[in-house]
Amino acid sequence: VQRKSEAGDINSRDVVSLVNGAISAKLAIANRAIAYGDGLFETIALIDGSPQHWTRHYRRLNAGCERLGIECPPDSILQRDLAKAQKYSPVTTRAVLKIIVTRGEGDRGYAPDPSGKPTRIVQISPWRIPIVAPTIPPLTLTTCLTRLGLNPSLAGIKHLNRLEQVLAAREVLGARADEGVMFDLADHAIAGTRSNLFVVSDGVIRTPNLEAAGVAGIMREIVFEEASSVGAGVLEGSIARGDLDLAEEIILTNSLRGVQPVTRFVTQEGRSRALSTTLGELLRRLFSTRGLQP
């Protein structure tokens, strides 16, 4: 589907994008997102027109902008963009809202113009993810060879430098798995390519600390707050490769996919085993009941 509107281009395949409030399928080549990945993004479930966990997503976007020294667009401006995009979007019920904030346009060179103005992209795409079923779908987790570099300056925030995830996602595709664990050079598990990671052993839920790598996910944040409702606490700490081999359960979280218990864990070396999903199912049911699951 390729259509034109009076306001400008609408992208193909039912994707509607606004650049600084104007409908556009294109971005200036001078934008620093292209040259350096100089910006941040959020991916948000848009259900019945409402962006899920908006306040949390905006808070993270804002924190990311502060870290990178980019002026964050006000909440109200992004909301106005969203309302406009929704008028043009043919997508109803469920959609994916993506927000990108970049440092804006600039001349060649890493050093940004201190008087530069940020660019915001607000985009609505069709929901292409299987909708969460009442029963747990099978989910195979593998391990990736591509490492996550450690950098406290960039850890936690959802910036646009995602080549590590791209390379790891290619591995997952090649392994015909659903998701892959990424490790740092010291062989600590940090995250899935597109999800946060929780490991259950002896009834304790642990999740990697994200001080030097990884993205602090919104669903991860909610698991921290809600885990006690299922009679469990969450500890943040380092998780060695061997801890995954001994895990009773592994649970993934993601803003579009919610809580996902892993049913099978397959290592690079080919060891494969089924995992129990008791705590994962409890968490997932809790999230569904409370309307936290997208």
Place this chain on the structure above:
Amino acid sequence: VQRKSEAGDINSRDVVSLVNGAISAKLAIANRAIAYGDGLFETIALIDGSPQHWTRHYRRLNAGCERLGIECPPDSILQRDLAKAQKYSPVTTRAVLKIIVTRGEGDRGYAPDPSGKPTRIVQISPWRIPIVAPTIPPLTLTTCLTRLGLNPSLAGIKHLNRLEQVLAAREVLGARADEGVMFDLADHAIAGTRSNLFVVSDGVIRTPNLEAAGVAGIMREIVFEEASSVGAGVLEGSIARGDLDLAEEIILTNSLRGVQPVTRFVTQEGRSRALSTTLGELLRRLFSTRGLQP
């Protein structure tokens, strides 16, 4: 200056860009360069219409494409784009040629479409760098707090994930220095924000090895080959923070700036000292004589 041509847009400020061979100042938002920095670039001195060290730049671009699994555009296609861009460019004598190759357009999600087609951007910009003078210009080098993450998958190649360099370049700007050294988390010096680094102690030239971080620069490669002409060899190895404090000379290299001896080294903590430039001057003169210096 904002002009229009029959072929499409010419960017403002005398920058001419071709996207897949067609003049355009814009890129589709669906391009993976924007979402993930999923691509590579080269920055090349274009002198009297001739791209300096073209074979070496193309070789590195090709190696980067291979590493990321992106199909590299043939040399002949890039040359054809360059010839076309030159017809539209008002810039003569000296200009900057930038080539970007991305994995092309795609849907949302890290995993690339295996049948996706790469995008090439060929851009000519005005030369805004002071032209190398016969005498050594003063050059103050500082140290940056922003670290370089270690990742063998991405080390050496000139990919589009450059937030670390952006943050470090902001520090350099704030410190009113000309360039800044970046360290990894183990406090090993890796590179300047936009240059490779050579440290001279006891007549020995050493440069950081780039197996886990940094970009393998074209001028760095040439220094390896030419250093013996000035009676010196170059050793690759790890360079600790303390080695910089003891260095007799520090030399930077960059494709647009050539060989640059550092005249003053200022640490974050404020220690400042003048450096000698004997070997740096010899190298710089050699590069000028041989036409290697842009």
